[in-house]
Every structure is written in structure tokens, then in C-alpha cells.
Amino acid sequence: MSDTEHLTTGSTKPIFPDDGVLRLYSMRFCPYAHRVHLVLDAKNIPHHNIYINLQAKPDWFTKMSSTAKVPALEVVKEGENTVLIESLVICDYLDEMYPEVPLYPTDPLKKAQDKILVQRFGHFITSLYKMLLDDKRELDLTDLITDLEIYENELKQRGSKFFGGSKPGMLDYMIWPWCERFAALKLGDGTQAELDPQRFLTLLQWRDLMLQDKAVKIFYLDGETHDKYMNSRKAGSADYNML
Amino acid sequence: MSDTEHLTTGSTKPIFPDDGVLRLYSMRFCPYAHRVHLVLDAKNIPHHNIYINLQAKPDWFTKMSSTAKVPALEVVKEGENTVLIESLVICDYLDEMYPEVPLYPTDPLKKAQDKILVQRFGHFITSLYKMLLDDKRELDLTDLITDLEIYENELKQRGSKFFGGSKPGMLDYMIWPWCERFAALKLGDGTQAELDPQRFLTLLQWRDLMLQDKAVKIFYLDGETHDKYMNSRKAGSADYNML
Incomplete structure (x- = not known):
């Protein structure tokens, strides 16, 4: 699949190596998910990106998370996976767990x-x-x-x-x-x-x-692209895979 | 003034000793302010309570805080006072600053x-x-x-x-x-x-x-009292000083 193909109803759950690497469930144009991408990239935290079609969510995604919302961060820990939601909660968690590049003031x-x-x-x-x-x-x-x-x-x-x-x-x-x-x-x-x-x-x-900024550049899209996506959404059929 | 008299337009700002003690601006029936009272009491943090009439706020309160909302916590620090708002932000701040009674899991x-x-x-x-x-x-x-x-x-x-x-x-x-x-x-x-x-x-x-629980008991009101307050609010004239 291409880098930003959004998985949809009927798709199979991607299989990842059992390497403890974080898994971010995202949507390429979601500003809340964007927050998490920025923090992951600013801190150079290895992670897998999995993009979800929010208008036709995969069944495995709906079952995996209590709210089936993006962003969702799957933390692979001691054989037991935990799924975190809410962009601010996820970003605060990442800042606590990966303090090498601190993002909050120490005071x-x-x-x-x-x-x-x-x-x-x-x-x-x-x-x-x-x-x-x-x-x-x-x-x-x-x-x-x-x-x-x-x-x-x-x-x-x-x-x-x-x-x-x-x-x-x-x-x-x-x-x-x-x-x-x-x-x-x-x-x-x-x-x-x-x-x-x-x-x-x-x-x-x-x-x-x-x-x-490096992290901003990695996930940046220009105004025209954002506008094109918003227009597809307004027309009732969000074009998740337009990139 | 009585313990829970709510200060109103035209009131003068209470004067406190320059002792560095926290000042909590609250409203006795506000559930968001209630959160902060619980955390302060659970952690035995000394503080002054100042109750505000939200339908006729004192001018000094409106000037003091960027949003004139309760709860507002005034932190007296090195001669410069900072006013924090948002119940969750305030409670997280208190948990970081007063770690003796930790309220979050360490993980x-x-x-x-x-x-x-x-x-x-x-x-x-x-x-x-x-x-x-x-x-x-x-x-x-x-x-x-x-x-x-x-x-x-x-x-x-x-x-x-x-x-x-x-x-x-x-x-x-x-x-x-x-x-x-x-x-x-x-x-x-x-x-x-x-x-x-x-x-x-x-x-x-x-x-x-x-x-x-000790902290719950300190600020507890029974259902009848909450109901009585809600009825006064519904009638268009919240009875802040009913206690």
C-alpha cells in the first residue's frame, strides 16, 4: 500500500513485527492527529503510521479502540497492548515517556x-x-x-x-x-x-x-492541498487518499 | 464576611498577608471549582478561598484574570502573581507542585x-x-x-x-x-x-x-441543597449565598 493509503471497511489489520514500536492510527488531514505526528517527529520517536478511512472504518479498528477515534496510539508493552486516545493526552504521555527532547517548560x-x-x-x-x-x-x-x-x-x-x-x-x-x-x-x-x-x-x-522546523516540514501540506481536501469533505466524500 | 459569601460588583478585593499562600477564586456550587477544592483538601495545601458572584462579578476579578472564569488559582511567587484557570490544568499543576500526596499513577x-x-x-x-x-x-x-x-x-x-x-x-x-x-x-x-x-x-x-473520604466530606453538599441551588439558577437568580 502507498504511504498514506487509508484503510477501510473490509481491510485486514496490518501486521507489525513484535518490536515494541509505537503504532499511530491517524488520518492524513486530521489536525488532532497532526499534533501527535508533530510530537513524534520532534522527538524522533520511531513509530508506524496507520491511516484510517473515517467514513468507512475497518472493523478491526472499531474493535481495537473504545471510541474508534483518531488519533489513537497503540503502546506495545510487555505483550499487552494499550490504546491511548485524545491528542493532548497522547502528546503529554509522549513527553513524559521520551524526555530527551522536552517540549514543556520545566517550571x-x-x-x-x-x-x-x-x-x-x-x-x-x-x-x-x-x-x-x-x-x-x-x-x-x-x-x-x-x-x-x-x-x-x-x-x-x-x-x-x-x-x-x-x-x-x-x-x-x-x-x-x-x-x-x-x-x-x-x-x-x-x-x-x-x-x-x-x-x-x-x-x-x-x-x-x-x-x-524539521517536524513541521515532515508533515506539512500547503493551503491549496488542505483546501482541496476540505472541498472533498464538504462535497460529502472526503478524499483521504488524494496525496 | 461569612465563609461562603460571594463577592459582587462594587466589592473591594480581599487583602491577604504577603505569605505566599495560594488563593482560590471559586463559586460554592461550581462543579469545576469543586474539583480544585477536592485536590487542595486531599493534599492539605493551605489556601484562601474567595467566592465570586458570577452574575455580578467584582471589577477587580474581571481585571485580574484573562477570562474572569472560576476556578482561578492565584499563585503568589517571588512578588509576581500568576493566575491559572481551567480546572484540569490547575489540578495537574497542584499535583506536580505538591507531590507528597500523589494523585496520579506513577506509570x-x-x-x-x-x-x-x-x-x-x-x-x-x-x-x-x-x-x-x-x-x-x-x-x-x-x-x-x-x-x-x-x-x-x-x-x-x-x-x-x-x-x-x-x-x-x-x-x-x-x-x-x-x-x-x-x-x-x-x-x-x-x-x-x-x-x-x-x-x-x-x-x-x-x-x-x-x-x-476526608476531602469529599469537607466540601460535600447533599442532593437537596444542590437541587435548591439549581432551582434558584433555573429561576434566573442563582442563590450563591444560600448556605
Whole structure:
């Protein structure tokens, strides 16, 4: 099968060597799964990627996980496999288990502040997805801009390249999937939605720096590709295997 | 002021000694704030409680916190105060900072599994609150029962008194506030909703054991009191100071 073929109803479960390597069940265009890919790649954690067709899930996948959601991380441990769900839980688990490339600040207070900023990003996520899936002609960026100003001001105040300092940290990676997808947001006349370069000076510099990050590059897709996928989804038949 | 008087618009900010003691901004009937009270009490962490009238918030509170939500934990550190929000973030912070009474399993995998069960409880929370606030005559417990069966089966499988083992852990405390409020759920004829004692044998034993826990006892309110508060809220004027 090709690298990103999404397994579907009737498929057989891939067989992996009994080597203890993590198995990530994902969907190539899922932003929550994207978070886990970023953390795995940032930490150079060996893993198998298994892509799932979410509109026609394999029976073995439905049976394997309590919710049949992606991302799901299968941890192979002492002959007994455990399946973790929820992107933030999975990423925190990976950070605890693979501390060589730490993604959180060591100060618990600073760590808590970063987690709050991840939680608050949920409002931007909801607004962006509503706009990506809705009729774009009624595009009103007000909500998105209000949300992003929190991050613009925060990063300006921190005075570092990334929220994580000189390198991307957990906060950078947890919000990135939707920042990447912002490039898929088109105005009514078909042109790309852009942030005011003066108002979002710091955040736009951050975006350019993120685009040069190794983990971001590995899983990156441009706005056109994200847009093409979203259009297939809106048309009622998500084209999981378009890559 | 009385112990649980809720400060309102026009009130002055309470002055505390510069002793580094944590300050918890709370609302006596808020289940999310309840989570933080449980963790503070379970760990015997000294703290000041400040109760906020959420329908008429003090100006100083609105200015102090980015979202003006409760629970909010003010951490007094090196002359600079930091305000944390989001119940789960606060509780995780407290567990990291005050490790003497650890609330999570030490195994990161088991910890992640407990966090998933906290996340999944969100569905029960939504259903329960909808029923507590809606017209009770249309009471259908199906959704609640389906959700609770996950926890009944899980605890049965663990074979321990509590989800945390021989003592309540983070999962026990994070789901407790809504389990306590289940006693406020009344059927159409005014009688209390009850779980089938056979079907929920393990979870009902757990409830009785939780009711004997020190931290649970400190902040406990019975079903009648929760019901009385919910009725005041439904009537459009939440009676924060009823205790």
C-alpha cells in the first residue's frame, strides 16, 4: 500500500513485527492527529503510521479502540497492548515517556500557563473549522483575529522566536495544525485570507520560523492541498487518499 | 464576611498577608471549582478561598484574570502573581507542585489512561447538566447510564476500592463533583433518580466510600441543597449565598 493509503471497511489489520514500536492510527488531514505526528517527529520517536478511512472504518479498528477515534496510539508493552486516545493526552504521555527532547517548560507554573493557552486555542479551532466548512462568501475574520491577538501579544511579551523559546515547544506544536490550515481559508473572491502584517508581525514571523522546523516540514501540506481536501469533505466524500 | 459569601460588583478585593499562600477564586456550587477544592483538601495545601458572584462579578476579578472564569488559582511567587484557570490544568499543576500526596499513577501509561477517562466523563457532565437544568418531566436516564457503565466496568476490572487504588486519586476526584450532584436529579413525580443497585454495584459502593473520604466530606453538599441551588439558577437568580 502507498504511504498514506487509508484503510477501510473490509481491510485486514496490518501486521507489525513484535518490536515494541509505537503504532499511530491517524488520518492524513486530521489536525488532532497532526499534533501527535508533530510530537513524534520532534522527538524522533520511531513509530508506524496507520491511516484510517473515517467514513468507512475497518472493523478491526472499531474493535481495537473504545471510541474508534483518531488519533489513537497503540503502546506495545510487555505483550499487552494499550490504546491511548485524545491528542493532548497522547502528546503529554509522549513527553513524559521520551524526555530527551522536552517540549514543556520545566517550571510547573510555566507549563500550566502553556496548557491554558492550548485550551484557549479551542475557540480559534471551532471558529476556523466553521469557516472552512461553511459558505466562505460570508467570511468574517473578526473572531479569528480576536483569538489570534492573544497569541500575538503572548509571543511578543515572551520575546522569543517560539512559544517554547529558541525551539518549538508543546504550545507551538499543539496550535500549529490549525495555523497551517489557515492558509486554506479563502475570501469570497477566491483570494487567500491574510492577517494584517503590522498587527500580527510577531505571529507571522513565528509562522515563517515554524515552516522551517524539521517536524513541521515532515508533515506539512500547503493551503491549496488542505483546501482541496476540505472541498472533498464538504462535497460529502472526503478524499483521504488524494496525496 | 461569612465563609461562603460571594463577592459582587462594587466589592473591594480581599487583602491577604504577603505569605505566599495560594488563593482560590471559586463559586460554592461550581462543579469545576469543586474539583480544585477536592485536590487542595486531599493534599492539605493551605489556601484562601474567595467566592465570586458570577452574575455580578467584582471589577477587580474581571481585571485580574484573562477570562474572569472560576476556578482561578492565584499563585503568589517571588512578588509576581500568576493566575491559572481551567480546572484540569490547575489540578495537574497542584499535583506536580505538591507531590507528597500523589494523585496520579506513577506509570505514565496508567496516568494517560486515567486522563482519558476524565476526558470521556465530559459526555456525562453535559447530559447531567442538561437534565438538571431542563424540564425534569422528560427525564430519560439512558445516556447517563450508558456513560456510567464505562466507569462501573472500569472499576470492577481494576478490583480496587477507588479508581486510584486504596485511596481516591485524580480520576476519582475529577468525576466526583457530578456524581455528588446526581443526587439532585429528580424524576417527574419528585422522587430521586436512582441507579439500578445490581447494574451499578461497584460504582454505588465507590460512591459510599467516597462519601467517607476526608476531602469529599469537607466540601460535600447533599442532593437537596444542590437541587435548591439549581432551582434558584433555573429561576434566573442563582442563590450563591444560600448556605
